[in-house]
Amino acid sequence: MTLVIIFVSALLINNFVLAQFLGICSFIGISNNMTSSVSMGMAVTFVMVLTAVVCWPIYFLVLVPAHLEFLQTLTFILVVACLVQFVEMFIKKTSIALYDALGIYLPLITTNCAILGFALIAVTRNYSYLETIVYGVGSGLGYTLAMVLMAGVRGKLETADIPKPLQGPGIVLITAGIMALAFMGFAGLIK
Amino acid sequence: MASQQNSLSYEFIKGIWKENPNLVALLGMCPTLAITTSLQNAVGMSLAVAFCLLCSEVFIAALRNLIPTQVRMAAFIVIIAAFVTISDLYLRAFQPSLSKSLGPFVPLIVVNCIIMGRVEAFSSKNGVIRSILDSLGMSVGYGLVLFVISGIRELIGNGTLMGYRVMGSWWDNWLVMILPAGAFLTLGSLLGLAQFMQSKLKKS
Numbered sequence: 001m002t003l004v005i006i007f008v009s010a011l012l013i014n015n016f017v018l019a020q021f022l023g024i025c026s027f028i029g030i031s032n033n034m035t036s037s038v039s040m041g042m043a044v045t046f047v048m049v050l051t052a053v054v055c056w057p058i059y060f061l062v063l064v065p066a067h068l069e070f071l072q073t074l075t076f077i078l079v080v081a082c083l084v085q086f087v088e089m090f091i092k093k094t095s096i097a098l099y100d101a102l103g104i105y106l107p108l109i110t111t112n113c114a115i116l117g118f119a120l121i122a123v124t125r126n127y128s129y130l131e132t133i134v135y136g137v138g139s140g141l142g143y144t145l146a147m148v149l150m151a152g153v154r155g156k157l158e159t160a161d162i163p164k165p166l167q168g169p170g171i172v173l174i175t176a177g178i179m180a181l182a183f184m185g186f187a188g189l190i191k
Numbered sequence: 192m193a194s195q196q197n198s199l200s201y202e203f204i205k206g207i208w209k210e211n212p213n214l215v216a217l218l219g220m221c222p223t224l225a226i227t228t229s230l231q232n233a234v235g236m237s238l239a240v241a242f243c244l245l246c247s248e249v250f251i252a253a254l255r256n257l258i259p260t261q262v263r264m265a266a267f268i269v270i271i272a273a274f275v276t277i278s279d280l281y282l283r284a285f286q287p288s289l290s291k292s293l294g295p296f297v298p299l300i301v302v303n304c305i306i307m308g309r310v311e312a313f314s315s316k317n318g319v320i321r322s323i324l325d326s327l328g329m330s331v332g333y334g335l336v337l338f339v340i341s342g343i344r345e346l347i348g349n350g351t352l353m354g355y356r357v358m359g360s361w362w363d364n365w366l367v368m369i370l371p372a373g374a375f376l377t378l379g380s381l382l383g384l385a386q387f388m389q390s391k392l393k394k395s
Contacts, residue, residue, distance in 0.1 A: 019371050021225035025304055028217065070280055073298040074272040081268065113221050113302045120295040165387035169217055170379050177375030184370065 003134045005190055006127070010138030012186040016114050017146035018179055020121075023114030027147060028172055030105070037151035040105045041144025045137065047109050048118050050083055051076075052136030055119045056129055076119040084110045114143055149179060202321050206328025212305045213336040214385040219305035222296045223337060224374040230353045233341035235289045236296065237334035239278045243300050244309065244326045246274045252314040252322035267310050268301065275300045305333060340377050344368045 016022045023044070030040050055076055063069055088106050091099045109115055118139055122132050153175055162171050197205075212218045222240075226232040250270055251258075258266045279297045282290040290297065300306065309329055314322040345351055348368030350358035367373050 021221045021371065021374065022299075024220040024224060025218070028220065070276060073276050073279065073301055074269070077268055077272055077301050081265065111302045111304065111307060113299050116302050117221075117295050117299055120298050124295075163383070165390065166379070166383040168382075168386075170383040170386065173375045173379030173382060175379075177372045177379060180370075180372040180375055181367070184372065 003131065006131055006135050007138040009190055010135050011142040011145065012183065013190060015142045015146055015183055016118070016139050017143055018176065018183045020117070022117040023112050023143055026108065026112055026114075027150065027176070028169055031147055031150040031172070032154050034148070034151045034155065036105070037147040038144070039101050041140070041147045043102045043105045043109055044112065044114060044143050045140025047080070047084060047087060047106075047115055048140040048143075049133060049136045050087065051080060051115055051119050052122060052132045054079055054083060056122070056132045059123045072120065072123065073116075076116055080115050080119065081110050114139070146179070150176065153179075199321065199324055202324040203328040206325065206330070206332040207335065208332070210329075211332040211336065211385075212308075212329050213333060214382060218308050219303045219333065220378075222299065222303065223340065224371075224378060226293055226296050227337055227341035227344055227374060227377075228369050229292075229345045229349070229351075230338065230341045231289065232292055233334075233337040235282070235286065236293060237330065237337050239282065239293075239297055240300055240303065240305065240333060241326075241330035242278050243271065243274045244306050244330055245323065247271045247306055247310055248314040248322040248326040249319055250274075251310050252317060252319045255315050258315075263315065264311075267307065267315075271306055271310070272301045305329065336381075340374070340381065343377055344373055348373060 010016075014020055017024065017027050026040060026044075030036050058075060058079060059069075059072060063072060063075065084106060088099075091102065091106075118136065122135055125132075125135070127135060150172070154172065157171060157175070166174070206212065209215070213220070213223055219240075222236055226236045247267075247270055251267060254266075275298060278300070279290075282293070282297055309325065313325050317325070342352065346357060347365050350356060350362045350364055365373070368377070
């Protein structure tokens with residue numbers, strides 16, 4: 001049951017993009033196109049789960065026993081960078097189709113604050129190993145959900161008559177604000 | 192070196208309006224949205240970013256000829272992460288309540304595109320003096336935007352500024368401004384306003 005709660009809360013209530021403001025840059029930059037939004041969301045979910053798998057043992061089995069918690073930022077960013085690099089090489093060797101689909105978005109994930117933010121938040125929550133992984137899946141899917149929703153809305157926005165100064169990022173942010181309002185409705189799901 | 196050098200004062204001024212990291216370049220949006228619930232947070236955050244930006248730019252500008260081009264990104268990240276850790280630990284030790292309300296966004300300065308972007312675009316190509324001016328200008332530009340957004344949100348959403356009650360008892364707080372939705376709405380309108388002013392300036 002706890003696992004379900006963690007999953008739903010990460011997916012809807014504490015949505016990474018709309019409630020915690022992580023990964024906004026990519027959210028605004030890439031959500032103008034449906035296909036790339038889906039690819040980016042998949043890539044982020046994938047790397048996020050891997051980060052959960054790798055960072056949890058590193059933090060709780062290496063850094064905490066050695067009293068090196070203050071190195072967490074440095075460690076996590078290096079882990080994420082290496083991970084992304086490895087994943088890229090692995091996918092390139094095994095599945096060219098997937099590699100083409102993810103394309104440029106994979107290396108971009110290194111500097112996506114959703115991933116590093118996820119690692120930093122996850123270790124402060126005192127989750128067990130399994131819970132952390134579920135939290136990673138939920139967060140990644142939440143990011144994908146926000147991204148895809150926004151891409152859908154932006155497709156419609158292109159034909160809408162928007163005041164000139166608000167065109168581009170302005171209207172995207174205001175749309176995101178309304179989406180965030182709507183997502184607040186999910187807060188009642190879990191007490 | 193670039194063929195035509197901009198004047199030193201321009202390197203400082205450009206960050207405030209013309210290349211403002213938030214409003215024009217759209218860099219570093221996540222903390223801009225997340226921590227602007229109160230003016231106090233904005234002050235803390237912009238000082239932390241200014242410190243990290245200044246130190247990293249100076250450090251990298253000084254080392255720019257020593258770092259091999261192939262591994263420059265990795266080198267930059269490690270340097271930035273070191274300064275971010277310093278400011279994070281400082282805040283935790285001396286400003287625990289501020290550190291708590293900024294949450295993960297202090298360590299997240301590492302992946303803040305402002306710092307990475309400026310380091311890559313500017314100080315890996317320019318000298319120390321110019322980098323100092325550039326980082327100061329960018330920090331002022333970033334700080335100003337944070338102040339404006341958090342001022343608006345705190346005033347409308349909570350009726351206070353820096354924690355002091357400004358609005359009278361007749362004021363009903365707009366709770367939505369403190370919530371995540373308010374951040375998006377404020378920044379979106381502000382972007383529109385900035386674009387509007389820019390187009391007016393261009394015409395005249």
